[in-house]
Amino acid sequence: xxxxxxxxxxxxxxxxxxxxxxxxxxxxxxxxxxxxxxxxxxxxxxxxxxxxxxxxxxxxxxxxxxxxxxxxxx
Amino acid sequence: xxxxxxxxxxxxxxxxxxxxxxxxxxxxxxxxxxxxxxxxxxxxxxxxxxxxxxxxxxxxxxxxxxxxxxxxxxxxxxxxxxxxxxxxxxxxxxxxxxxxxxxxxxxxxxxxxxxxxxxxxxxxxxxxxxxxxxxxxxxxxxxxxxxxxxxxxxxxxxxxxxxxxxxxxxxxxxxxxxxxxxxxxxxxxxxxxxxxxxxxxxxxxxxxxxxxxxxxxxxxxxxxxxxxxxxxxxxxxxxxxxxxxxxxxxxxxxxxxxxxxxxxxxxxxxxxxxxxxxxxxxxxxxxxxxxxxxxxxxxxxxxxxxxxxxxxxxxxxxxxxxxxxxxxxxxxxxxxxxxxxxxxxxxxxxxxxxxxxxxxxxxxxxxxxxxxxxxxxxxxxxxxxxxxxxxxxxxxxxxxxxxxxxxxxxxxxxxxxxxxxxxxxxxxxxxxxxxxxxxxxxxxxxxxxxxxxxxxxxxxxxxxxxxxxxxxxxxxxxxxxxxxxxxxxxxxxxxxxxxxxxxxxxxxxxxxx
Numbered sequence: 001x002x003x004x005x006x007x008x009x010x011x012x013x014x015x016x017x018x019x020x021x022x023x024x025x026x027x028x029x030x031x032x033x034x035x036x037x038x039x040x041x042x043x044x045x046x047x048x049x050x051x052x053x054x055x056x057x058x059x060x061x062x063x064x065x066x067x068x069x070x071x072x073x074x
Numbered sequence: 075x076x077x078x079x080x081x082x083x084x085x086x087x088x089x090x091x092x093x094x095x096x097x098x099x100x101x102x103x104x105x106x107x108x109x110x111x112x113x114x115x116x117x118x119x120x121x122x123x124x125x126x127x128x129x130x131x132x133x134x135x136x137x138x139x140x141x142x143x144x145x146x147x148x149x150x151x152x153x154x155x156x157x158x159x160x161x162x163x164x165x166x167x168x169x170x171x172x173x174x175x176x177x178x179x180x181x182x183x184x185x186x187x188x189x190x191x192x193x194x195x196x197x198x199x200x201x202x203x204x205x206x207x208x209x210x211x212x213x214x215x216x217x218x219x220x221x222x223x224x225x226x227x228x229x230x231x232x233x234x235x236x237x238x239x240x241x242x243x244x245x246x247x248x249x250x251x252x253x254x255x256x257x258x259x260x261x262x263x264x265x266x267x268x269x270x271x272x273x274x275x276x277x278x279x280x281x282x283x284x285x286x287x288x289x290x291x292x293x294x295x296x297x298x299x300x301x302x303x304x305x306x307x308x309x310x311x312x313x314x315x316x317x318x319x320x321x322x323x324x325x326x327x328x329x330x331x332x333x334x335x336x337x338x339x340x341x342x343x344x345x346x347x348x349x350x351x352x353x354x355x356x357x358x359x360x361x362x363x364x365x366x367x368x369x370x371x372x373x374x375x376x377x378x379x380x381x382x383x384x385x386x387x388x389x390x391x392x393x394x395x396x397x398x399x400x401x402x403x404x405x406x407x408x409x410x411x412x413x414x415x416x417x418x419x420x421x422x423x424x425x426x427x428x429x430x431x432x433x434x435x436x437x438x439x440x441x442x443x444x445x446x447x448x449x450x451x452x453x454x455x456x457x458x459x460x461x462x463x464x465x466x467x468x469x470x471x472x473x474x475x476x477x478x479x480x481x482x483x484x485x486x487x488x489x490x491x492x493x494x495x496x497x498x499x500x501x502x503x504x505x506x507x508x509x510x511x512x513x514x515x516x517x518x519x520x521x522x523x524x525x526x527x528x529x530x531x532x533x534x535x536x537x538x539x540x541x542x543x544x545x546x547x548x549x550x551x552x553x554x555x556x557x558x559x560x561x562x563x564x565x566x567x568x569x570x571x572x573x574x575x576x577x578x579x580x581x582x583x584x585x586x587x
Contacts, residue, residue, distance in 0.1 A: 021170060024166035024169070024170070025166075027162050027163060027166060028166070028322075031158075031159035031162050031163065031321070032159060032163065032318045032321060032322060033314075033318065034303055034313070034314040034317050034318060035314060038303050038305075038314070039302065040301065040302065043290070045288070045289055046288045046289030046290030046292070046293060047289050047293070048293055048301065050155070050301075050302055050303075051155065051362075051366065054155060054158040054159060054162070054362065055158065055359065055362045055363075057158075057159075057162050058158065058161070058162055058355050058358045058359050058362060059355075059359065061165065061355060062165070062352055062353075062355035062356075062358075065165055065166065065169055065352040065355070066352040068169070069348055069349065
């Protein structure tokens with residue numbers, strides 16, 4: 001079963017794969033595993049950890065996307 | 075809530091008058107021939123990064139979002155916050171996949187996802203499946219936007235019985251229908267700017283003004299079992315898997331909705347699309363704040379206050395945020411906040427109806443009924459369809475209990491995700507056999523509907539494997555099944571049909587700049 005071209009040859013054809021994209025996976029791991037963050041402590045400005053952790057990852061995730069955008073720009 | 079809040083109402087109406095004018099004036103913005111479908115239906119593809127940010131943001135963050143997420147936080151607590159990881163993982167998907175879709179659609183003048191599937195796979199039935207799924211999934215979504223508008227109209231104190239009660243909604247609908255007809259996508263694009271500014275203003279004001287005394291006091295008032303996800307019992311992944319799969323499944327489905335695709339395809343460049351993947355999370359932050367507002371409402375005990383009793387009776391938990399605003403803000407700001415929510419209903423409703431119209435016009439009417447329309451006929455057809463679609467949603471909301479719209483919306487989410495293999499995987503590879511994809515889609519739709527019915531139309535299904543239970547979002551489970559079916563059937567169908575050359579009018583280089 002041939003799933004088309006390999007990753008390296010995709011990279012040679014203009015925009016295709018870039019190792020930078022793996023940075024985007026970090027957000028997935030950080031927020032899709034609730035046991036990591038399903039707790040109240042430590043509080044920050046009165047917000048339980050569960051809430052401020054996820055809000056923080058919005059910002060970090062956007063920053064990572066920005067980094068990947070600039071790193072993979074032509 | 076039995077008397078009209080005049081200050082708020084005047085400001086509300088003033089803002090509505092403003093956006094009504096704007097919706098009609100938008101026809102001349104970045105002028106184009108609105109008798110061409112891509113001008114009416116995609117704004118001529120002229121929206122740069124900033125306008126795209128307003129449009130897509132206003133499009134994706136709908137009234138259902140602003141009312142339903144805080145309502146869920148108010149009612150069920152922590153689980154409502156799934157909307158946050160949902161948007162966190164949605165944007166990398168957007169960033170990676172959708173520029174490709176933008177480029178190929180731009181190159182081949184595709185206006186809809188079904189156009190793309192038709193061109194990529196050459197199978198009009200697969201394209202029809204994508205089309206029908208898109209239209210059917212969009213309808214309840216439009217109806218639910220009108221619910222948001224109903225809630226704020228009710229909260230302003232406008233009440234009555236029978237026809238009089240529905241009159242404001244009907245007026246708003248007529249305005250919406252009129253400027254969408256005349257200006258197409260330019261109307262919601264221009265109004266989205268106003269909507270988004272008002273929404274940000276309201277969200278920030280809510281988060282700064284209402285928790286005077288600090289967040290600590292607010293969270294102290296939230297009952298313990300609502301504060302965090304319930305720890306799963308033995309032999310089950312419980313709330314943890316439900317939460318994670320709701321987030322991931324919703325993220326995968328989000329961009330498959332026709333209104334998302336329309337918003338994205340109206341951008342002027344692939345680069346504008348990529349940039350927005352980094353910039354749109356601004357809205358996510360605002361969404362996270364709004365979810366917290368649901369907790370503010372809980373802490374403020376608005377459900378127990380007698381002046382809001384009739385509101386809660388009529389609208390249930392959806393009344394939580396309006397009640398909180400009525401309690402916490404001066405009347406003039408209530409007018410602004412409610413206008414934000416009201417206008418916030420019209421923008422996605424407009425885009426959704428345009429997207430559904432684009433789908434019908436291109437992928438049903440032109441494909442199966444009249445193969446050679448003139449440009450003018452095409453645009454005219456789309457204008458009529460968008461009108462019919464909105465009218466249908468209005469009738470639905472007035473005559474059918476809201477709970478049915480919510481059920482249909484849930485099913486719509488399960489259905490729309492079944493187009494993922496054809497649209498998203500299809501943007502990467504032609505490997506799949508088109509008939510295998512169609513069978514996969516069918517399996518996903520049928521199994522998804524049966525699973526949802528089995529749990530009384532709630533979002534998660536308790537999947538049982540080897541003595542363990544994995545409660546998870548039905549949409550995610552069924553799309554995985556869909557993909558597996560397509561993978562298994564592809565080599566089989568290829569062997570049976572012995573296709574030598576496979577239809578694909580796109581080339582590999584069409585998918586990037």
